[in-house]
Amino acid sequence: RKEVEQDPGPFNVPEGATVAFNCTYSNSASQSFFWYRQDCRKEPKLLMSVYSSGNEDGRFTAQLNRASQYISLLIRDSKLSDSATYLCVVNDPLADNTDKLIFGTGTRLQVFP
Amino acid sequence: GAVVSQHPSWVICKSGTSVKIECRSLDFQATTMFWYRQFPKQSLMLMATSNEGSKATYEQGVEKDKFLINHASLTLSTLTVTSAHPEDSSFYICSAGSGQGYSNEQFFGPGTRLTVL
Numbered sequence: 001r002k003e004v005e006q007d008p009g010p011f012n013v014p015e016g017a018t019v020a021f022n023c024t025y026s027n028s029a030s031q032s033f034f035w036y037r038q039d040c041r042k043e044p045k046l047l048m049s050v051y052s053s054g055n056e057d058g059r060f061t062a063q064l065n066r067a068s069q070y071i072s073l074l075i076r077d078s079k080l081s082d083s084a085t086y087l088c089v090v091n092d093p094l095a096d097n098t099d100k101l102i103f104g105t106g107t108r109l110q111v112f113p
Numbered sequence: 114g115a116v117v118s119q120h121p122s123w124v125i126c127k128s129g130t131s132v133k134i135e136c137r138s139l140d141f142q143a144t145t146m147f148w149y150r151q152f153p154k155q156s157l158m159l160m161a162t163s164n165e166g167s168k169a170t171y172e173q174g175v176e177k178d179k180f181l182i183n184h185a186s187l188t189l190s191t192l193t194v195t196s197a198h199p200e201d202s203s204f205y206i207c208s209a210g211s212g213q214g215y216s217n218e219q220f221f222g223p224g225t226r227l228t229v230l
Contacts (some may be wrong), residue, residue: 034218043206043221046156087156099210101147101219111114 003027005011005103012110017078020095021107023071023088032091035073037084038106044087047073078111085109117139117209119222126197127230133193134225136207142187143209147219148180151204163190163207197229 003026013019025033033050047056049070061074071088090102110112126132136146139179144165147155161182162170180223181193194201204226206227 008125041204041224041226043224045219049218099219100147100159100162102159103157 002104003092004088004090004105006104008105008107010108010110012112013078013104014112015078015080016109018074018076019109020075021086021109022086023073023104024067025071025088025090025092026103027093028066028069029093030090031093032064032101033061033071034089034101035060035071036087036089036103038087044103047086053058057082067091071085075109078109078110080113083111115139115220117143117207117220117222119207119225121224121225122223125230128198129194129196129227131193132197133191134207134227136190136209137145138182138188138209138211138220141209143190145168146190147189147208147209147210148182149206149208151206151224157206158212160192163192165190165196167176174187194227197227199229201228202229225230 006023035047036044037047038044048057048062050064052064054063059076063072085106085108087106089101092100092102118137120135131177146163148160150160151157159172160175163182163184165184165187171177184190204224208221210219
């Protein structure tokens with residue numbers, strides 16, 4: 001079983017649509033959770049951290065369910081510029097270094113006019 | 114956020130040559146930097162953790178004698194791909210954490226695209 005699993009997509013949605021991505025992680029001891037965005041041939045950029053209480057940043061809402069080891073990202077009112085790959089990321093609780101991260105394979109989103 | 118630079122942004126080399134990639138934290142000190150590799154349509158895979166002033170910690174399956182890491186200062190880590198072969202062609206990305214414990218953001222460099230002919 002992969003440590004961080006995501007549906008690879010692609011998700012093809014029209015502008016204005018709402019789209020949701022899901023992610024599961026295998027180690028219940030993970031403490032930090034993130035969504036990163038990666039554009040084609042570019043480095044990942046942090047989209048948002050994910051907190052137990054859920055958090056929202058504009059059109060983006062992230063949820064964490066520790067009991068189910070499940071993380072979600074909801075994008076409302078999709079824009080063409082949202083087209084990218086979205087990476088689910090968790091920290092590695094087994095690592096000596098608390099900064100060590102484990103990346104999912106990403107979910108590709110394509111927003112069309 | 115903090116800025117991390119990488120140089121070069123892309124490199125094409127002949128098989129058997131060595132390539133050095135630099136990763137710099139421009140506006141903060143990074144005691145730890147991470148080196149990743151990403152093949153097309155795959156996720157980032159951690160290769161090694163670079164520790165300032167000490168030896169790097171390599172992930173399982175990564176040859177330490179082939180991928181030499183040096184972290185000589187708090188703002189610079191280098192990755193040298195020795196005797197590169199076509200299968201080493203990939204996107205190499207470094208990152209640095211702020212060192213505040215859990216819930217750290219990692220700041221990524223723009224990546225280096227290596228093509229070995």
